[in-house]
Amino acid sequence: MKKGLSLFIMVYLLGFWSFSSDQEPQKPLHFYNVDTEKKIKGTIQEIIMEPRYKDSSPFLIIRLEEKRTHQRFIVEISPVRFFTHDFHKGEELEVVGSLYSKEGSQNIIARQMRFRGEIIILRDKHGFPAWRGGGMKLKKRRKGKRF
Amino acid sequence: MRRLGIYLFSILFLSVSLKADSFTFSFFQNVTDNIFQNRYSARDKLSHLGFYTDKDFSKISVFTEGSYSYLFENPSLGYYLQDVGLDYLHPVSDKAAFYFSLIGQGVFYRSDYADFNSLSINFLAAFKAYLSQTSILKSNYSLDYRSFRYSLFDFVSHGLSISFDKYFQTRTTMKSEINWGLKCFLHPYSSQEVILVEESGGHHSGRRSYLFVPRTQVEGQNIQILSFTGLIAQGIGSNVGFNISGMKQWYLSGENPFTSVEEFYMVENPSYDRFAWAGYQLGAQITLLIPWNIELKIGYTMANKEFPGIESMNLEEEPLGVTREDRRKTFETRLEKNFPRFSIFLSYVYVDNNSNDPFFDWQGNFFSAGIEWNMFFGGKK
Numbered sequence: 001m002k003k004g005l006s007l008f009i010m011v012y013l014l015g016f017w018s019f020s021s022d023q024e025p026q027k028p029l030h031f032y033n034v035d036t037e038k039k040i041k042g043t044i045q046e047i048i049m050e051p052r053y054k055d056s057s058p059f060l061i062i063r064l065e066e067k068r069t070h071q072r073f074i075v076e077i078s079p080v081r082f083f084t085h086d087f088h089k090g091e092e093l094e095v096v097g098s099l100y101s102k103e104g105s106q107n108i109i110a111r112q113m114r115f116r117g118e119i120i121i122l123r124d125k126h127g128f129p130a131w132r133g134g135g136m137k138l139k140k141r142r143k144g145k146r147f
Numbered sequence: 148m149r150r151l152g153i154y155l156f157s158i159l160f161l162s163v164s165l166k167a168d169s170f171t172f173s174f175f176q177n178v179t180d181n182i183f184q185n186r187y188s189a190r191d192k193l194s195h196l197g198f199y200t201d202k203d204f205s206k207i208s209v210f211t212e213g214s215y216s217y218l219f220e221n222p223s224l225g226y227y228l229q230d231v232g233l234d235y236l237h238p239v240s241d242k243a244a245f246y247f248s249l250i251g252q253g254v255f256y257r258s259d260y261a262d263f264n265s266l267s268i269n270f271l272a273a274f275k276a277y278l279s280q281t282s283i284l285k286s287n288y289s290l291d292y293r294s295f296r297y298s299l300f301d302f303v304s305h306g307l308s309i310s311f312d313k314y315f316q317t318r319t320t321m322k323s324e325i326n327w328g329l330k331c332f333l334h335p336y337s338s339q340e341v342i343l344v345e346e347s348g349g350h351h352s353g354r355r356s357y358l359f360v361p362r363t364q365v366e367g368q369n370i371q372i373l374s375f376t377g378l379i380a381q382g383i384g385s386n387v388g389f390n391i392s393g394m395k396q397w398y399l400s401g402e403n404p405f406t407s408v409e410e411f412y413m414v415e416n417p418s419y420d421r422f423a424w425a426g427y428q429l430g431a432q433i434t435l436l437i438p439w440n441i442e443l444k445i446g447y448t449m450a451n452k453e454f455p456g457i458e459s460m461n462l463e464e465e466p467l468g469v470t471r472e473d474r475r476k477t478f479e480t481r482l483e484k485n486f487p488r489f490s491i492f493l494s495y496v497y498v499d500n501n502s503n504d505p506f507f508d509w510q511g512n513f514f515s516a517g518i519e520w521n522m523f524f525g526g527k528k
Contacts (some may be wrong), residue, residue, distance in 0.1 A: 007258070026360055044281060045280075047277060047280060048241040048242065049238050049240075049241050049242065049243075049244055050241055051238075057203075057206050057208075057236045058236065058238045058244070072394075079236070080236055080238070080244055081208075081234060086283055086312065087312070088280065088281045088282075088283070088314030088320065089279075089280030089281050090280075090281060090314060090316055090318075091314060091318070091382070092318075092385055094385055112388075114275040114385055114436070115385075116380075116382050116388035116434065117382075117385070117386050117387045117388035117434040117435055117436050117442070118383075118388070118434060118436070118442055119436065119440050119442065120487060121485050121486075121487055123487070124487030127488055128487075130487060144502055147220075
């Protein structure tokens with residue numbers, strides 16, 4: 001048992017050490033701004049996978065039409081590989097997130113969603129991503145069974 | 148225990164010093180009146196302490212997680228599990244992507260169950276595509292290699308699955324999935340071999356001995372299965388979801404090489420996995436958002452499983468001349484509250500298992516409570 005544990009610790013160390021050096025900081029397009037938070041209840045119009053940040057995994061993006069005003073929003077959910085729910089056009093979604101405008105379109109960085117009787121938390125109240133802290137049930141998703 | 152504490156502390160310290168993006172602690176407490184899931188109902192309490200940490204490097208993520216499980220009444224069944232892996236997502240368009248993961252895992256039991264100790268490698272390749280905005284196609288291939296301390300358990304398995312779902316304007320989603328699997332035991336069964344188990348809690352509270360049936364003198368044994376799953380999910384308002392599902396599994400070739408198949412609660416047993424049975428299961432589940440945004444899930448499952456190659460025995464372990472067949476009813480309920488930095492849950496499961504092998508005719512109550520706490524070391528992007 002001692003040998004096996006030691007082997008894993010060494011692999012773990014080597015993995016983190018070799019990747020930890022010389023990483024250029026990523027340049028985000030937008031930060032989460034708690035002062036521009038908004039709640040929107042709408043219908044999903046389109047689902048796409050799109051790069052949002054330089055050198056990072058593509059994000060899941062939803063085009064959402066607000067029920068009340070028929071205004072359209074582009075909702076940034078999370079990196080695709082961390083999200084296990086399947087969205088479809090026509091499904092209802094309630095989003096709480098930070099709003100910003102870009103090239104004439106209204107964009108939202110989602111913090112929390114209500115979907116099919118579940119609350120999905122994507123970020124904390126300060127905008128820190130939950131997918132980077134295990135709050136999105138990493139154990140199941142890492143095995144990829146629900147990708 | 149002291150050594151384990153040093154390892155855990157080292158991992159936490161190194162995760163911070165090596166600039167990990169996140170660190171997650173989890174603690175689960177489980178109580179059951181039937182840990183070995185047989186007619187002799189042995190009670191136990193199981194504590195589970197785990198950690199998870201990861202680091203993203205461009206499109207590749209490296210992660211590791213470890214957990215230690217301690218059983219109060221059967222400490223010899225306690226174990227430590229460690230995963231190390233990486234994953235990668237490769238988009239092929241804005242509607243389709245490949246996902247790959249490679250994971251190494253080690254499981255280390257206390258001395259009495261050291262035959263269950265194993266090292267394994269798992270590779271997964273998955274593909275997901277939006278065929279239209281209302282239908283999704285998924286496919287995945289998995290490869291598992293597992294080497295046990297007791298080499299007769301060693302196997303390599305392949306799995307292939309394809310699923311398709313379609314959402315309708317009535318807020319109904321229909322999903323179908325077909326799975327194929329092949330499990331190859333890597334060592335021949337040249338004679339009857341027995342793992343002798345020291346019973347610690349009385350003659351009938353533990354497990355049956357494993358006997359390997361002499362199928363062939365020179366070759367390993369393969370089990371090939373095929374299954375079909377169907378699911379219908381219905382949304383009712385934004386606070387209620389409901390689904391019913393059915394699954395049918397067939398044996399295409401081979402049969403279990405053991406004379407007995409056992410499941411333990413929360414502890415993996417190498418004699419039982421998805422290759423062990425043929426039959427069907429039907430289930431229904433409702434998900435509700437109740438006040439304070441607490442998720443409530445209530446589910447009911449009935450299953451009829453036959454274990455090819457496994458002959459039922461009487462309580463004196465004499466063969467009864469029929470293949471073992473279990474009819475199981477499961478009721479489960481779970482409350483979960485997610486906060487941005489931590490999650491808590493409570494769950495209760497009741498199982499009624501009727502079997503033509505009287506040793507496996509049992510009922511059990513399973514209670515769990517847990518907390519998961521996340522620490523974040525990165526930036527707010």
